[in-house]
Every structure is written in structure tokens, then in C-alpha cells.
Amino acid sequence: MDDHAIFRSGLKADLDPDIVVAGEAGTVEDAIAVIAAQRPDVVLLDVHLPGGRGGGGREVLAGSAPLLATTRFLALSVSDAAEDVVSVIRAGARGYVTKTISGAEISRAVRRVAGGDAVFSPRLAGFVLDAFGTAPADIADDELDKLSARELEVMRLIARGYSYKEVAKELFISIKTVETHVSAVLRKLQLSSRHELTRWAAERRLL
Amino acid sequence: MTTAPVRPPLVRSSDRVIAGVCAGLANHLGWPVRMVRIGMVVAALAGGAGVAFYAWLWIMVPTADESARRNARRPASPIAPAVSAPGFSGALGVPGTPADPGTPGTPGTLDAPGSPTPGSWWSKVPGMPFGKEILLGAGLLLAAGILIARLLGVDVPLGTLIPVAAILGGAAIAWMQLDETRRAGLVDRTKADQAGGWARLAAGLALVVAGVLVMVSGSGSWEQTWLALLASVAVLGGVALVLLPWGLKFWRDLETERAGRVRATERAEIAAHLHDSVLQTLALIQRRAGNEHDVIRLARAQERELRGWLYRDADKEAGQLSESIKAAAAEVEDALGHAVEVVSVGDCVMTQRHEALVQAAREAMLNAARHGGSAVSVYLEVTDAAAEVFVKDRGPGFDPDSVPPDRLGVRESIIGRMNRHGGTAAIISSPGGTEVRLRLPVAAASAGNAAAAANNANGEAKP
Numbered sequence: 001m002d003d004h005a006i007f008r009s010g011l012k013a014d015l016d017p018d019i020v021v022a023g024e025a026g027t028v029e030d031a032i033a034v035i036a037a038q039r040p041d042v043v044l045l046d047v048h049l050p051g052g053r054g055g056g057g058r059e060v061l062a063g064s065a066p067l068l069a070t071t072r073f074l075a076l077s078v079s080d081a082a083e084d085v086v087s088v089i090r091a092g093a094r095g096y097v098t099k100t101i102s103g104a105e106i107s108r109a110v111r112r113v114a115g116g117d118a119v120f121s122p123r124l125a126g127f128v129l130d131a132f133g134t135a136p137a138d139i140a141d142d143e144l145d146k147l148s149a150r151e152l153e154v155m156r157l158i159a160r161g162y163s164y165k166e167v168a169k170e171l172f173i174s175i176k177t178v179e180t181h182v183s184a185v186l187r188k189l190q191l192s193s194r195h196e197l198t199r200w201a202a203e204r205r206l207l
Numbered sequence: 208m209t210t211a212p213v214r215p216p217l218v219r220s221s222d223r224v225i226a227g228v229c230a231g232l233a234n235h236l237g238w239p240v241r242m243v244r245i246g247m248v249v250a251a252l253a254g255g256a257g258v259a260f261y262a263w264l265w266i267m268v269p270t271a272d273e274s275a276r277r278n279a280r281r282p283a284s285p286i287a288p289a290v291s292a293p294g295f296s297g298a299l300g301v302p303g304t305p306a307d308p309g310t311p312g313t314p315g316t317l318d319a320p321g322s323p324t325p326g327s328w329w330s331k332v333p334g335m336p337f338g339k340e341i342l343l344g345a346g347l348l349l350a351a352g353i354l355i356a357r358l359l360g361v362d363v364p365l366g367t368l369i370p371v372a373a374i375l376g377g378a379a380i381a382w383m384q385l386d387e388t389r390r391a392g393l394v395d396r397t398k399a400d401q402a403g404g405w406a407r408l409a410a411g412l413a414l415v416v417a418g419v420l421v422m423v424s425g426s427g428s429w430e431q432t433w434l435a436l437l438a439s440v441a442v443l444g445g446v447a448l449v450l451l452p453w454g455l456k457f458w459r460d461l462e463t464e465r466a467g468r469v470r471a472t473e474r475a476e477i478a479a480h481l482h483d484s485v486l487q488t489l490a491l492i493q494r495r496a497g498n499e500h501d502v503i504r505l506a507r508a509q510e511r512e513l514r515g516w517l518y519r520d521a522d523k524e525a526g527q528l529s530e531s532i533k534a535a536a537a538e539v540e541d542a543l544g545h546a547v548e549v550v551s552v553g554d555c556v557m558t559q560r561h562e563a564l565v566q567a568a569r570e571a572m573l574n575a576a577r578h579g580g581s582a583v584s585v586y587l588e589v590t591d592a593a594a595e596v597f598v599k600d601r602g603p604g605f606d607p608d609s610v611p612p613d614r615l616g617v618r619e620s621i622i623g624r625m626n627r628h629g630g631t632a633a634i635i636s637s638p639g640g641t642e643v644r645l646r647l648p649v650a651a652a653s654a655g656n657a658a659a660a661a662n663n664a665n666g667e668a669k670p
Contacts, residue, residue, distance in 0.1 A: 081518040122584055126550035129588070159550050161584025161599040166639065 007099070011044070014103025019110055026050075031060045040071060041114045044106075045093065047077035047084045061091040072113045076106075082127050090190050095119025117179045118186040125159035128189060147185060154181045219270040228264045231271075259347065267340055342379070346372075370422040377414025380407055484512055504544045511537055528561050528594060529554045532587050535569040543576040545583060553589035561594065563628040564647045568596045570620040571643035575600035579641065593648045601640040621645070 005026065012021050022038040025031040028049050035043055045060055061073060075093040077084055085096050094113045097106060098121065109119045120128075132147050147155065150171075157167045164182070168175045214237070220230035229247055233240040250257025353368065420432065488509040495501045529551040536547040555561070568585070575583040579600025586597040617634065621643060625632040630647035 122548060122550045122586065126552050126586070129552040156586075156588070159552065159588075160586040160597040160642070161548070 011103075011106070014106065015110070016104075016107040019107060028059050032064055035060070035064050035071060042110050043071055043073045044076050044110070045073050045088070047075055047088050058087055058091045061088065061093060072116070074109060074113045074119060082130075085124055085127055086131070086189070089124070089186070092190065094186065096124045097121055098123075112179075116183075118182045120155075120158050120182055120185075122159050122161050125155045128185060129155050129159060131189070147188065151181050151185050154178055155185060158182075217268055219265075219268050227270065228261055228268065231268060232264065263343065263347070267343070346375070367422065370418040373414050373418030373421070377411040377416075377418065380411035380414065480516060484516075485509060500544050504541065507544075507546060508537075508541055511540070526557050527554045528557055528565070528589060529587055531557055531561070531565045532568055532585065532596065535565055536572060536583075536585055539569065539572040539576050539583075543573070545576040545579070545581060547572055547576065547583045547585060549585045549587065551587040551589075553587075555589045555594065560628045560630075560647060563624050564594060564596060564630065564645060567621045567624045567630075567632065567645055568598060568643075570617075570624075571596075571598040571645070574617065574621075575602070575641065575643070578602050578605065591649065593646055595647070596645040597642060598645075599640060599642040603638060605636050605641065 008024050008026075015021070022040040023034040025034045026049075031043075031045070031049060043060075043064075047058075049060060064071065064073075073088075073093040075085070075088040075096045076099060077088075077096070078099045089096060094116075095109060095118050097109050097119060101109070112119050128147075129152070153171060154167055157170055158164075162170065164175055164178045168178045171178075215234055217235040218231050219227035220234060229244045230240050232238075233243040236243070247257045247261060250260060350372075420436070488505055492502050492505050495505070529549075532551065533549050536549045539545075540547045557565075568587075572583055572585060575598050579602030581601045584597075584599045586599075588595045621634070622632045625645055625647070628647065630645060632646075633644045635642045635644065
């Protein structure tokens with residue numbers, strides 16, 4: 001889902017051949033209709049999609065809310081501003097990549113999202129660390145409100161440019177465990193209404 | 208106020224005793240401040256002339272900040288250095304750090320070194336620049352003449368003159384608004400300004416009404432005055448009722464027009480920016496379409512510049528650590544053509560020790576871009592305890608111990624520099640890539656320690 005036809009065709013050409021493109025759309029309305037009709041496994045969603053009420057990718061996510069259980073969304077944007085990234089993630093996207101990403105990487109990200117995992121770019125990890133703070137959670141804290149020490153470590157390594165595989169090697173854990181941690185962080189990012197997260201978001205006019 | 212061109216403009220100085228008038232005057236005339244102050248006091252003792260003069264200057268002369276704000280032109284568009292110089296090679300200035308060309312239109316900041324420099328708005332200089340001064344001067348001269356005449360025994364009808372003066376003064380105060388609002392431009396209308404405006408309007412109104420009352424009541428009885436007052440209030444109310452819709456419509460039109468103008472200005476600013484940056488870069492890219500390296504470098508530099516412009520944090524002041532790291536990354540990116548991705552968490556104000564951290568990080572980025580041969584990830588984390596920088600590449604890696612001792616890059620510029628400033632540096636290299644980890648604890652090494660450590664360049668000089 002992207003409003004630039006050139007970018008869409010370029011992306012299609014870049015994707016691995018075994019990823020079938022089920023449909024395309026250039027506006028919010030088209031996107032919601034196409035997603036409802038095709039029921040794809042993964043939707044590559046531009047954050048700044050024209051049409052609708054001006055909500056862009058967020059609006060598509062809201063419009064496709066009943067499908068969120070079966071269809072996964074991967075946000076895609078040229079923007080790496082905090083408000084864009086965090087708002088689509090909180091609206092339900094399973095990951096976020098920038099458009100400068102290579103074809104191989106985006107194919108990998110699509111597969112990962114299709115498998116139910118989250119895709120974190122270093123920048124998104126940076127935002128997460130910024131929002132949740134870098135101090136690990138106490139046991140007493142509400143678990144949604146802070147990242148555990150392990151999750152913090154994983155986020156830090158991702159922010160430092162480590163791939164999931166490298167994170168796993170560095171922390172002597174399996175890739176599966178890394179993915180579990182990342183998914184947990186994603187869930188916290190989506191569900192937490194923590195005071196600090198709210199304040200952080202308010203400072204950046206996210207909510 | 209005719210000033211020789213060499214003189215600094217007459218502005219109220221920030222180095223003030225009362226309102227900075229004397230210091231500003233001294234600066235303007237090139238006289239010693241002390242002399243001016245003594246002169247002012249002497250003049251004040253001589254019948255209060257000094258006080259009047261001081262008050263006049265206080266009202267009429269803007270402060271250095273105000274003057275700077277008023278004179279400020281729009282800052283030149285932030286042009287990416289990479290796109291403005293077509294013939295350059297790798298040697299690029301860090302955007303922002305080289306001696307800024309500065310805004311030549313702000314001479315008022317001379318005596319206020321720390322004064323904030325101007326926003327991007329500038330308002331038109333009112334048509335008649337000294338009208339207010341001339342009017343007030345004439346008024347004061349008139350008052351002085353009357354006082355002298357009374358001293359000489361001439362009978363001056365003070366009973367009518369004072370109310371007239373009050374009316375004139377009130378009207379002047381109210382009318383000054385007009386100039387104020389025009390000067391304030393479109394964005395400076397803060398709440399405080401508006402409150403001041405209302406207070407001024409009320410004061411002017413009270414003065415005029417009081418003056419009129421005194422004048423009218425001087426000629427008749429109180430009952431008549433009250434009746435007249437009532438009648439005039441009724442008439443005024445009627446007029447207001449008739450004119451209100453018209454006034455409101457006028458006001459709305461004005462607001463619409465103002466909003467339109469703001470939009471137009473914004474559009475013009477965006478257009479100017481795009482013209483100076485993106486269009487230039489696109490033109491350059493077309494001319495050098497054959498050179499892939501150049502095209503990528505130009506595109507990266509332009510992307511970075513545009514991103515910085517679009518998503519800049521207006522509240523974030525300059526001189527932060529993350530800004531410096533980003534600037535260093537931009538420099539490396541321009542020089543070597545590999546993308547350097549900076550992610551930062553937390554921030555702090557730059558200090559001298561952070562300067563060393565930035566230098567070391569820059570060296571690490573250079574090495575990573577040069578030998579890694581691919582995208583470089585930089586992660587900056589500032590916590591209460593320390594500032595940490597991680598520079599990672601995906602190059603073939605190297606063995607830090609096998610670097611010949613004469614190669615200063617890693618040993619001296621990174622490890623040695625960090626150690627000298629009380630920090631640590633570690634280099635972890637594997638075939639999958641190299642990571643440089645720099646850590647600078649907040650608990651600062653004392654200056655003496657750092658200096659002693661500086662002599663011991665290669666040692667483990669950690670405090």
C-alpha cells in the first residue's frame with residue numbers, strides 16, 4: 001500500500017519471487033477495500049497514505065481492525081520521525097522499516113512478520129529505549145510499564161545495529177528467544193499506557 | 208538620532224543598573240559609562256531634567272534583544288554543504304560548525320553577547336521611523352515652556368491645559384498600539400504582549416475619559432455632567448451596536464487575510480528551501496548521472512539535510528551531544544560515501560570531555576566506513592551514569608592486536624583519547640564485523656588527573 005506507483009512496482013520487483021503480491025492500493029479507501037477482499041498474510045503499509053481522513057497508515061490499520069488477527073502489517077516509510085513510527089506501531093503494525101531498505105532485507109522482514117514476529121529497526125529500538133527509559137523494571141512494577149533487563153539488552157543491541165542472529169550470539173540465547181523478547185517489547189509498546197510513555201508521546205505530540 | 212554610520216546603534220544595554228540606558232548611551236556615543244552615569248545624575252539633580260531624559264530614553268530606545276529581533280532578516284536557507292559546492296572532493300565542513308557566515312543585519316547584539324538571535328520573522332520598519340520621538344519631544348518642550356512661563360509669572364490656564372494633556376496622553380498611549388502590533392509581526396504576539404496591550408488600552412481610555420470629565424465638569428454643575436455622561440454613553444452604545452457587526456466582519460476578514468499571509472510566507476519559505484537544496488541536488492545528480500558513487504553520496508547528503516529540516520526539533524537547542532555525533536556522522540558519510548545511521552537515546556549538553564568522545568567516535572566511524580565498506584550503525588546512549596557510543600560495521604573485521612604500532616588511528620585517536628579523558632574504549636572485531644565501544648562516565652576526572660594522564664599517552668591512565 002503506497003501512493004507512489006513507481007515505488008510499488010520497484011518494490012514488487014525487489015521482493016523475493018516466492019512472495020506473492022496479492023494486491024496493491026494507492027489510497028486509504030482502496031487499501032482497506034483491497035485488504036478486506038484479498039486477506040493477505042502481510043500488508044506492506046506506507047505511513048503517509050493519502051485519502052481517507054488524512055490519517056494515513058494508521059487509518060488503514062483502524063479500518064482493518066477485525067483482520068488484525070490474521071493479517072499482519074509491516075509499516076514502511078521514508079519518514080523516521082518518532083510520531084510516524086510509534087503511532088503506526090501503536091495502531092497495530094508488527095514492525096517498521098524505512099524505504100531505503102534493500103529488497104533482500106524487506107523480503108526477510110516480510111517473512112518474519114508473516115511468522116508472527118516483530119521487525120525492529122535500530123531506529124525503532126532507539127525510540128523504544130527513549131520511551132521506556134533505560135532502567136530495567138523492578139519486580140513490583142506493572143509488567144507492561146517497563147522493559148525487563150533482558151528486553152533492554154536486546155533492544156540496545158538492535159539499536160546498535162545487530163541483527164537478530166547477532167543478538168542471539170552475543171547474549172548466548174537462541175534466535176527464537178530473541179524473537180520472543182522483541183515481540184514482548186512490541187506488545188508493551190502497543191498496550192502500555194504507562195505514565196512516562198504517555199508523557200514521552202505527548203512531548204512529541206503522538207497521541 | 209542621526210548617527211554616524213560607524214557608531215553602534217543606540218540600544219539599551221544588558222549591562223544595566225536601572226534599565227541599561229546609560230550603558231547603551233555610552234556605548235553609542237563612545238563615552239565611558241561612568242561619565243554618562245554621573246552626568247545623568249547631575250542632570251537629574253538639576254530640576255529633574257536627567258530623570259525626564261532617562262525616562263524618555265527608557266521608553267523610546269529598544270533593548271538590544273528587541274533591536275536585534277527587529278533588524279533580523281530571515282536566516283539564509285540551510286543549504287547542505289554537499290550540494291552547494293559542485294566541485295568539492297571529500298573534504299567537507301561539518302554543517303553548522305564552521306564559522307557561520309552570521310547574519311550581518313544584527314548589529315544590535317554587540318553589547319549583549321549572550322542574547323538569543325532572532326527568529327525567522329522580520330517585520331517592516333514603520334513608515335515614519337522617528338514620528339513618536341518627535342511628538343514626545345515636542346510635548347516635553349511644550350511642558351517645559353509652560354513651566355518656565357509660570358515661573359516668569361505668566362498666567363497659564365492650567366485648569367484646561369492639564370485635562371487636554373491627559374486626553375492627548377491617553378490618545379497617544381492608545382495609538383501607540385498600532386505601531387506596536389505592526390512591529391510585533393505575526394508570530395510574536397504572545398499572551399504577555401496581548402495583556403500589555405489591553406493594559407495600555409485601558410490606561411489610555413481612563414486618561415482620556417478622566418480628562419474629558421474634568422474639562423466638561425469645569426464649565427458646569429455635576430448634575431449636568433452626569434447627564435451629559437449618561438447621554439454620551441448611550442450614544443456610544445448605540446454607535447457600537449450599529450458598528451459591531453461591521454467591525455466584527457472587518458476583524459474576521461483581517462484574520463483570514465493574516466492567516467493567508469502566514470501560509471503564503473510558509474510556502475515561500477518551503478519553496479526557497481527546496482530550491483536551495485533539493486532542486487540543486489537533483490540538477491547535480493543529473494549532471495553526474497554516470498558516477499554512481501557521486502550520485503549516492505549526493506542523494507544521501509540531500510536526504511540527511513531534508514530530514515534534518517523536516518523533522519528538526521524546534522525546542523532542541525544546539526550544542527547537544529547527539530547533534531555533534533550526527534554532525535560527525537554526516538561528515539564521514541560525505542567523505543566516504545557509506546551510509547552512517549545514527550540512533551540516539553537520551554542527550555546531554557556538550558562539554559570538553561564530550562568533545563573527546565565525539566572525536567573518538569568520529570575516528571571510529573571513519574575507520575568503520577573506510578575498512579568496513581558498508582553501512583555503519585552508530586548508537587549513542589546517554590544515561591545518568593555515562594555517555595556511550597557504539598560504532599558498528601559489517602566489514603571483514605581485523606585483529607586489534609595485530610595493528611602495527613606505528614598506526615596511530617585506533618591506538619591513539621580512539622583508545623588513547625578515551626583513556627585520557629577518563630573513559631574507556633573497546634574494539635570487538637570478528638569476521639562478521641567490527642564494533643567500537645566507547646564509554647565516558649559522567650563522574651568527571653579532575654582536571655589535574657586528566658592533564659597528568661595526557662602525558663602518559665599510551666598507558667592505562669584511568670583515574
